[in-house]
Amino acid sequence: MAPPLEDAAPLQLHTVEVDQPLAAVNRLLAGLHLALAATAIAHRGVHDIILLAADLVLLFLWLLSQAPMLRPVSRAAFPGRLSRPALPAVDVMVVTADPDKEPAVKVMNTVISAMALDYPGGRLTVYLSDDAGSPLTLLAARKAYAFARAWVPFCRKYGVQCPCPERFFAGSDQLDGGGGVDHHRELAGDKIRVKNMYETFKTGIEEATMDAALSGSCTKAARHDHDAHVEIIADKQNSNSGGDEDAMPPLVYVSREKRPAWAHHFKAGALNVLLRVSSLMSNAPYVLVLDCDMYCNTRSSAMEAMCFHLDRRRDDLAFVQFPQMFHNLSGNDIYANELRSIFSTRWKGLDGLRGPILSGTGFCLRRDAVYGARPASSRDPFSSMEVGELKTRFGHSNAHVASLRRTAGSTTGVLPRDAALVASCEYETGTRWGE
Template sequence: MEDGEKKATKPDSQAPPPPPPLSAVHVNRPLVAANRAMAAVHAALVAAVIAHRAMALLSDSAGSASSWSRHVVMALADLTLLFLWALSQSGLWRPVTRAAFPDRLLAAVPRVDVLVVTADPDKEPPLGVMNTVVSAMALDYPGGALSVYLSDDAGSPLTLLAARKAYAFARAWVPFCRRHSVQCPWPDRYFAGDDAHDGGGGDRREEIAEERTRVKKLYDKLKADIEAAKKDESISGSWTKAKRQDHDAYVEIITAKEDADVDDEEEELPALVYVAREKRRAWPHHFKAGALNALLRVSGVVSNAAYVLVLDCDMACNSRASAMDAMCFLLDGSPPAPENLAFVQFPQMFHNLSHNDIYTNELRYIFGTRWFGMDGVRGPFLSGTGFYVRRDALYGATPPPRSTDFSSMDAGELKTRFGHSDRLVASLRSNSGGDQRHRRRLPHVPPEPESLALVASCAYEAGTAWGTGVGFMYQSVVEDYFTGYQRFFSRGWTSTYCYPEPRPAFLGSVPTNLNDVLVQNKRWMSGMLVVGVSRRHSPLACRPLLRASLLQAMGYAYFGFAALYAVPMLCYATLPQLCLLRGVPLFPCPAAAAAAFASSLLQHLAEVCVARRGRLDLRMWWNEQRFWVLNALTGQLFGCVSAAQELLGARAMDFDLTSKAADGRLYQDGVFDFTGCSTLLLPATTLSVLNAAAIMAGTWKMTSWGGFQFAGELLPQLFLMCYGAALSYPLLEGMFLRWDAARVPPRITALSVALAAVLLAVFG
């Protein structure tokens, strides 16, 4: 009888099979082994160089002060390089790749709010901004579950007008993309025919030709309307540059006009909300982080989506699939998907890269190499744009099993943290905890304009936790870097790197002028160094981060201290040159130094080959070598100076916006464009002149009568200087061999020659 009962109950006792995983991860074990082997060899070679330097110091302790100081300076340079190299290895320790399976997602998906930020209609043309907005509205996601928010920090009537017209165009563009499965939702790229991989309907190309022509006419009308508005004095004249820092808050939920020349028979269109937060000169606005926090509050009041996609205004959606791909990771409950996943980071890729990327704008070092390695630790860093993040994690929640439940807090506590908006507090209390899929839809009756203007006012954050315990953090101009480990990783959250191939999820625009590139790097280096050396916020002093993962703390510390490359580069750009002129050998063991140098070059070449899927790309390797040196003597050097001034209170935190409106013809031709270069370039040009002069004078001395006795000991220095001269050739060419308008400014050339002459006269 018992056996019969067991047989009868056996089918009922079987648990249903688990749902298939939404994502998968693969550890690249051969690459892991190769990276660790190369790291061990290089570490041994550098240790030998430093050991010989230490022995030279001990044996020369009774020698002259100048000889002893040379060895001390070079030892400092080598130790700094070793320190930074050791930190950088965390990004190579365990590279992984991931795959998403969006076809396995259930029908119900959570709401997503897209946050787009723009700050200057001159440097960030409105047409490009609207392409980003419209491409986000056309994502392959239910229209009722998607909302797009545009932050216009300038409060420009031109941007507002462009947003209204872009929404009217989107009423035709979004249904067109849905009906014909258009892969590229970026109108400008789609209609220009630049996207060779976009099927645009596959076998139905002939069927959609007529509709495509109609939609293209609407897009041409959008472009013409925006251009006409730029020339309309009644629009452009009503906005002045002085009003950028002094204007009222304005929020508009843009809706369709009855007379719009588009079809209105498709499913629900994503909402578009224009936000110009209030700005006053007496109130700090905290740059991009402040704009994002204002968007978080406005979106919390209007749609309150569980997840947020952040995009720069020049980072348009190149694929409609990114939202579904991101949800595969964020909603995957099967191992090894973690419950504490805070955000999914997509790579930053660019549409206007030249074949010969002389400024290394591709950022291969980060998005093509290091982020795969950090994904194998606890996830890549927050990278400014192109990431889907949990709203509650941004609000300061902690991950399971001790999740923060805002609904359990009383209204007074919530208002202390989040401000005194009743609607924002209500959204927190009604949607905290539980299944992230279930969030309220965009209400049919929009919030009152007063409640929207309140959360976008400049005084709203006073006395709250915004910028410190809630939202994006304010202590650095690189809000993504700082927010990433303070808001997420140190609290127990993790992240995932999604690298879709062959179609990039997002495509942005790179600066095509050298000065803009260097200014951008200076801002990054300065902001990260301020965090890196901070006693309170340094990754190497963050105990929760260190306890969670030493490797991740090392990865964050590497970028925090990357500006310090300027120190060894200054040493290697001055001491070998001046010592060669005096006939003083600088390397105690030339063989060990040469082996370490070769090991460094080969390790870099191996990274490039892996990023190029096994292809030997010497051009990329050389461009990265050249720009690494140039950036160390410009962006990183001035980043150190700027960080020191900020830490000493001698300079306020500043945000240098780079232009997205340059034509970039010289960059596309592989020619350095020095237009607008200022004193930021002066150290590099001066040291290039010094190096070239030292090579000529040193070679003459070595080959002159009686000079051959020093040749053997000085050849390593001469080789290093010749390598530096090859790297700095574009600077020398721009100073002495070019006469076009984009050459190095003559005042910079004259000042560089004068400073190099002074150095030679005093120390040579």
């Protein structure tokens, strides 16, 4: 007899399967390689002991490199099985550093795609770190927020898959046309309207890029010598306190303080500042990191990451790493820029062992893991620690220390008092931050 519904095991949020055909091919190739290498070494004999030693060392290194080839796995996530009201908050962190090499339209496509993720609006906040402190990037961020006010509802209404507007308008996303002729007509009209808004947004940014006053103020020297600037770009009445599914995710622009005499630690330094600034506002327990030249391929990415993080069968998962894909590569690419051997072969194999390493972008991390909590610690790992000890580890911002003891906060339109403090050059000095 089938068990009553309330006793049934909860539906699995994700599954994992060994990719048997790939494993078989890899094992066959490894066997062949080993046999050929052994034959070659045996054929050469022990005439030259140094050559033999070199061959054996190389063979040993090759053997080590085979581990990720033996058990490649594939994973599937089922975001539809998640309970939306129970989803924890997510902070998306986008980092940019150079307004010349990283064009504002591309950076803003990353920002807008993060804002359009399929996630309850009240539990998603997007942070943009601008290491150059460029007025152009700040202006572009404000324009991106204004465009997102049309783009995000459009994506939600028609179930858009690709959240990146540039690729959406260039691609063939299947939209939910609904049943009726009227709905189809409405969709077609809305698509043209939003596309026109996107073109206007792009033209606006391109014109700003030409504006000598804007780009002229961001000299090479100024990029390495500027105050911290944090700005919350959000609707006035829109407070991100968790309840509202349809709310627009706020966008927070962060340019940390930079001085020539202080090491800024590049992207890692920028992410450290974003962790602290976000802790004063949304303080989401999960953090999704994107380089400014990346975007999520599907709007369900954050939900898919949650299928792994919310799996109660394990409590030692620190991060979910998404593979990278590259568009617009030359058809004659001879340098393997697609990185297929890494993401399609080796990382699937590492996943079958103990999991791939962090690639630096496209990962969803547990905030307390990066703060140094033990894997199986309680949901509130810092509650038993003295305030003095917390300050030694995390610095002297009371608001940041308080954030360690509560899981999520809220983003109002008001800038927290410590925002500039935690984004300052010397904040980590004398602390054990990062140990």
